[in-house]
Structures are given as structure tokens and as C-alpha cells.
Amino acid sequence: MDFLSAGASCAGSAPAGACAPSADAAGLCSVEDVLDRIGSKWSVCILVAAASGPIRFSALERAIPGISRRMLTLTLRNLERDGLLVRTSYPTVPPRVEYSMTPMAVELQAALLTLTTWARRHQADIAAARARYDERTPG
Amino acid sequence: MDFLSAGASCAGSAPAGACAPSADAAGLCSVEDVLDRIGSKWSVCILVAAASGPIRFSALERAIPGISRRMLTLTLRNLERDGLLVRTSYPTVPPRVEYSMTPMAVELQAALLTLTTWARRHQADIAAARARYDERTPG
DNA sequence: CTGTATCCCAGCAGATACTG
DNA sequence: CAGTATCTGCTGGGATACAG
Numbered sequence: 001m002d003f004l005s006a007g008a009s010c011a012g013s014a015p016a017g018a019c020a021p022s023a024d025a026a027g028l029c030s031v032e033d034v035l036d037r038i039g040s041k042w043s044v045c046i047l048v049a050a051a052s053g054p055i056r057f058s059a060l061e062r063a064i065p066g067i068s069r070r071m072l073t074l075t076l077r078n079l080e081r082d083g084l085l086v087r088t089s090y091p092t093v094p095p096r097v098e099y100s101m102t103p104m105a106v107e108l109q110a111a112l113l114t115l116t117t118w119a120r121r122h123q124a125d126i127a128a129a130r131a132r133y134d135e136r137t138p139g
Numbered sequence: 140m141d142f143l144s145a146g147a148s149c150a151g152s153a154p155a156g157a158c159a160p161s162a163d164a165a166g167l168c169s170v171e172d173v174l175d176r177i178g179s180k181w182s183v184c185i186l187v188a189a190a191s192g193p194i195r196f197s198a199l200e201r202a203i204p205g206i207s208r209r210m211l212t213l214t215l216r217n218l219e220r221d222g223l224l225v226r227t228s229y230p231t232v233p234p235r236v237e238y239s240m241t242p243m244a245v246e247l248q249a250a251l252l253t254l255t256t257w258a259r260r261h262q263a264d265i266a267a268a269r270a271r272y273d274e275r276t277p278g
Numbered sequence: 279c280t281g282t283a284t285c286c287c288a289g290c291a292g293a294t295a296c297t298g
Numbered sequence: 299c300a301g302t303a304t305c306t307g308c309t310g311g312g313a314t315a316c317a318g
Contacts, residue, residue: 032183034258034265039178041291057300068292073301083268094299095298104261114253119173122243129222180311196280207312212281233279234318 042067042075051109054100181206181214190248193239
């Protein structure tokens with residue numbers, strides 16, 4: 001539990017304890033909150049799609065098959081609210097809106113890369129583990 | 140949902156690469172699956188609590204304030220199914236069960252460290268961004 | 279001590295339709 | 299093009315009670 005001990009809170013509102021020695025000042029969002037945001041269903045897809053540079057709403061829609069217009073908008077708003085994306089609208093006609101990553105989001109990409117690497121390296125292991133588990137546990 | 144379904148992309152039914160502009164043919168959206176797992180509300184807490192060595196059910200319960208017995212069990216089962224935790228039960232009385240991390244999970248800790256480091260470093264920035272956004276957008 | 283089983287609800291998320 | 303609005307179903311997760 002080394003890496004959460006320096007002021008990260010395990011659960012958002014958890015009192016200080018073995019897992020939540022929160023040194024946060026009041027009002028700061030916890031690491032948990034941040035991870036919740038990152039772990040939401042479409043955030044990573046959007047962040048990845050925006051990695052190469054500013055990207056338009058419709059381009060995002062095309063780049064992320066399966067996402068609904070509603071969820072795209074919602075997730076973009078959240079990302080923007082957290083200061084990870086910047087929304088720039090050009091008052092042309094038809095309207096044109098671009099989303100670009102902030103420096104903070106660029107840093108996040110590096111962090112996500114570590115996870116990606118781990119995930120790809122262990123994809124097979126996890127699949128195998130699941131298969132084994134499911135076979136042992138017919139229920 | 141299936142971790143290994145070949146060509147699985149962001150939404151699980153999307154063509155490979157559609158969501159992954161970066162240069163990974165395997166589909167970066169395996170990250171989605173990983174984050175879904177580790178991004179679930181309690182997984183990280185449990186992983187962190189188990190980092191120091193084998194830990195008992197009751198110890199986990201105490202270490203993670205706010206977690207319900209139900210969610211602790213459920214999350215442990217998922218982690219075990221994915222091959223991240225190993226469950227060892229000693230047929231003593233009263234019963235004693237220990238959970239320990241697999242090597243794969245140990246590697247994951249390193250990946251999580253990168254993320255949590257980022258999260259901690261930008262906690263204040265994110266909180267500030269949110270405050271700013273909420274002020275600019277009252278309704 | 280280590281779980282299961284059940285009920286229940288808030289919020290996420292999909293589908294669809296409408297608008298500046 | 300880039301969204302909003304609304305309805306609705308689904309599931310994660312809390313509370314509680316029971317069990318091996």
C-alpha cells in the first residue's frame with residue numbers, strides 16, 4: 001500500500017485508516033475520484049482519439065464505434081470539466097467544434113500507456129484465468 | 140466483455156483500430172476492459188491492501204472503510220477470476236481465508252503506481268478545473 | 279470468521295426524436 | 299454539424315438478514 005499512502009484517499013469519503021490515510025485538504029478530489037472518471041466507459045477511448053491532436057465531434061463519433069451521441073457529449077463534458085480537454089467552437093456555418101488535450105491529459109496518456117502495456121502483456125493470462133475459473137465453478 | 144475475442148475493439152463489436160489511432164494493432168481498448176475491472180469501485184483498494192502480503196477477509200474489511208461485505212466478496216471473486224488474487228482457505232475453526240497477489244497483480248501495481256502518481260500530482264488541478272467549470276456553468 | 283441471499287434504488291447508458 | 303430532451307431499461311452497489 002505504498003503508493004496510496006502519501007495523501008491519497010481510498011474511498012472518496014472514507015475516514016483515515018489503513019487504506020485511506022487521506023491528507024487531502026477539504027475540497028480536493030481524491031485519487032479514487034480521479035480513477036473513477038478515467039475508468040468510465042468511454043473516457044479512455046476519447047482520450048486516445050484525441051491524442052493525435054485536436055479532433056472534431058463528428059470525427060470522435062466515427063472513431064469510437066458504438067458510442068451514442070448522448071454519451072459522447074456527456075463524457076466530453078466531464079473531461080472538459082476536469083480540465084483534460086479543451087473545447088473550441090468556431091462560429092462558422094455549419095458549426096465546428098474541436099476538442100484538444102491539455103498538458104495534464106498528455107501526461108495522463110503516459111500513465112495510461114503503462115496500463116496498456118500491462119494489459120496487452122497479460123491479456124492471454126487473464127483470459128486463461130477466467131476460463132479456468134469458470135470451468136472450476138460451473139455455477 | 141470477452142477479453143480476448145480477436146479484434147475486439149472499443150465497444151467490443153467495433154473493427155480493430157477504430158478506437159486506437161496509435162500504433163497498436165491489438166486494439167488499445169483492452170485498456171477499456173482493464174480499467175473496467177480495476178476501475179470498479181473497490182478493486183484498487185483491495186489490490187492496494189493486498190500489496191503488503193497475504194491478507195484475511197476480515198482484515199480487508201477493516202482496511203477498507205465503507206465497503207460492504209457483499210461488495211468485498213464480489214470484488215474479491217472477480218479479482219480471483221481474473222487471476223489477480225489467489226484465495227487460500229484454511230479449514231480451521233473458525234475458518235480462515237487469505238488472499239494474496241499473483242505475480243501478474245504485482246506487475247499491475249507498478250502500472251497503477253504510474254496512474255495514482257499522476258492522479259495525486261493533478262488532484263488540485265482537477266479540483267480547480269472543476270470549480271472553474273462549475274462557476275462558468277451555473278445552470 | 280467468512281461468506282450467501284434478497285430486496286431495492288440511484289445512476290449509467292441506449293434509443294429515439296428534436297433544434298440552433 | 300453539434301448538440302439537447304425525454305423515456306426507459308439495466309446494473310452496480312448499499313442495507314439487511316441468514317448460513318456454514
